[in-house]
Amino acid sequence: MTTPDWWPGEEHAAFTDWALSHGVVANGVTPARFPGRGLGMIATRGIKKGEALLEVPTSVMLRASDIPSSFKEQFPEDIAVHALLSAFLTHGSPELLSRYDLWRKAWPSRQDFEESMPILWPRALGGPQWPDSEKDTRTTTTNFLLPAISGHWNTIPKKQNQKQYETYHQNLLSQQETKLRKAWRDVLCVFPETDWKTFSYHWLIINTRSFYWVGAEEDPPEDRNDAMALLPFADYFNHSDAACDVHFSEEGYVFRATKAYKAGEEVFISYGTHPNDFLLAEYGFFLDENSSDAIYLDDIVFQDIKNHEKQEQLWMNQYYGNYHVTRHGVCYRTEVAACLTYMNEEDWQNHVLEGSSQGLDEATSEGTIKTWIRAYRNEVDTTMAALRTAIDTSPEVREHRQKAEMLLRRWAQIGDLCDRALEAVAI
Numbered sequence: 001m002t003t004p005d006w007w008p009g010e011e012h013a014a015f016t017d018w019a020l021s022h023g024v025v026a027n028g029v030t031p032a033r034f035p036g037r038g039l040g041m042i043a044t045r046g047i048k049k050g051e052a053l054l055e056v057p058t059s060v061m062l063r064a065s066d067i068p069s070s071f072k073e074q075f076p077e078d079i080a081v082h083a084l085l086s087a088f089l090t091h092g093s094p095e096l097l098s099r100y101d102l103w104r105k106a107w108p109s110r111q112d113f114e115e116s117m118p119i120l121w122p123r124a125l126g127g128p129q130w131p132d133s134e135k136d137t138r139t140t141t142t143n144f145l146l147p148a149i150s151g152h153w154n155t156i157p158k159k160q161n162q163k164q165y166e167t168y169h170q171n172l173l174s175q176q177e178t179k180l181r182k183a184w185r186d187v188l189c190v191f192p193e194t195d196w197k198t199f200s201y202h203w204l205i206i207n208t209r210s211f212y213w214v215g216a217e218e219d220p221p222e223d224r225n226d227a228m229a230l231l232p233f234a235d236y237f238n239h240s241d242a243a244c245d246v247h248f249s250e251e252g253y254v255f256r257a258t259k260a261y262k263a264g265e266e267v268f269i270s271y272g273t274h275p276n277d278f279l280l281a282e283y284g285f286f287l288d289e290n291s292s293d294a295i296y297l298d299d300i301v302f303q304d305i306k307n308h309e310k311q312e313q314l315w316m317n318q319y320y321g322n323y324h325v326t327r328h329g330v331c332y333r334t335e336v337a338a339c340l341t342y343m344n345e346e347d348w349q350n351h352v353l354e355g356s357s358q359g360l361d362e363a364t365s366e367g368t369i370k371t372w373i374r375a376y377r378n379e380v381d382t383t384m385a386a387l388r389t390a391i392d393t394s395p396e397v398r399e400h401r402q403k404a405e406m407l408l409r410r411w412a413q414i415g416d417l418c419d420r421a422l423e424a425v426a427i
């Protein structure tokens with residue numbers, strides 16, 4: 001019998017047999033190869049909306065509670081679950097880990113992560129310095145990484161004394177780096193001889209393949225990132241921005257179809273409503289079409305609203321930061337910040353608290369917002385031109401041409417998003 005062109009290969013067939021014989025129920029889906037996406041799930045027959053496609057019992061999952069206490073107790077109490085699971089995959093007893101051998105053979109390689117994940121990219125493309133990084137020989141100081149990932153701009157000076165606030169979709173790389181550096185310190189405390197490449201590989205496996213999990217008897221952890229588990233087989237699902245019907249209970253996880261599928265179609269789940277910069281930083285890919293795509297104007301807005309009292313007003317009224325733009329225009333927070341550039345304190349307070357339009361000038365607000373979006377558009381043009389030049393002239397960038405071209409594609413998307421938002425802005 002000839003194998004189909006999506007045939008995943010022997011190691012995936014062997015892992016599938018293991019999963020099915022250990023209680024995983026796959027109902028019309030199986031792993032398959034999809035160009036540009038590695039492995040994913042394919043519908044093996046017509047599937048109706050609402051059908052249960054996959055059940056993964058808790059007995060095959062890997063959670064913090066599955067790690068023996070004797071192993072856990074060696075680590076600092078505040079170790080993150082992500083770090084603990086990475087440490088267990090790196091240093092757990094071979095007898096306990098052997099049950100996952102076939103699953104682990106089905107994972108992507110470290111080389112795959114080096115290609116796709118900015119956190120492992122070379123310094124020349126804005127990647128961080130790690131124990132195995134090559135000497136920093138950058139000949140350019142341009143930031144080629146996207147501002148939401150790197151936290152840096154080429155054309156906009158970053159304000160130094162901004163307040164600390166939660167940003168879920170900005171400064172992504174430094175947040176990720178902080179977590180990985182802490183995990184690395186925690187594992188070295190207990191296993192000083194840990195191999196960086198192996199540990200960081202496991203950390204990235206967990207970063208890209210874990211699911212939200214809280215046990216029935218447990219309260220959700222303070223840090224949402226600690227509510228995680230690995231689900232063998234379910235981690236074949238790729239992401240799309242379509243809706244997704246996923247439930248978990250003490251028995252395990254159940255994935256249901258949110259639409260009908262024809263045999264041969266890829267079945268996706270949603271990893272969450274994430275903009276493309278987030279997908280690139282956290283998962284090493286981004287979508288061509290993403291209804292959740294957005295860019296953030298915070299550094300541009302704070303460059304404009306420098307006045308300390310005005311910044312305090314934003315802060316006190318909980319409008320400080322997280323100003324986002326989609327192709328449909330800007331969020332309400334951005335509109336509120338734009339009014340503050342020209343309204344007096346009393347009028348602005350009455351506007352945000354009571355909806356008063358005293359002192360509101362929609363044309364001025366619109367003009368301010370367009371100036372902010374144009375500043376982002378200018379950053380796109382400047383950086384794309386520099387990146388194109390670097391691809392042609394800089395040996396250290398040319399060596400990583402595929403990654404540089406991935407960045408160019410994302411910058412072009414952002415340029416397009418700015419143009420559409422400029423057309424859409426009308427308050």
Ligand SMILES: C[S@@+](CC[C@H](N)C(=O)[O-])C[C@H]1O[C@@H](n2cnc3c(N)ncnc32)[C@H](O)[C@@H]1O
Nearest residue numbers: 036037038039208209235236237238239283285
């Ligand atoms: C949970 S795994 C999914 C299985 C994975 N494709 C594999 O080959 O093992 C998540 C990873 O799959 C890839 N991925 C998921 N959705 C994708 C998509 N829509 N396009 C491209 N790659 C995707 C990314 O590399 C991501 O880090």
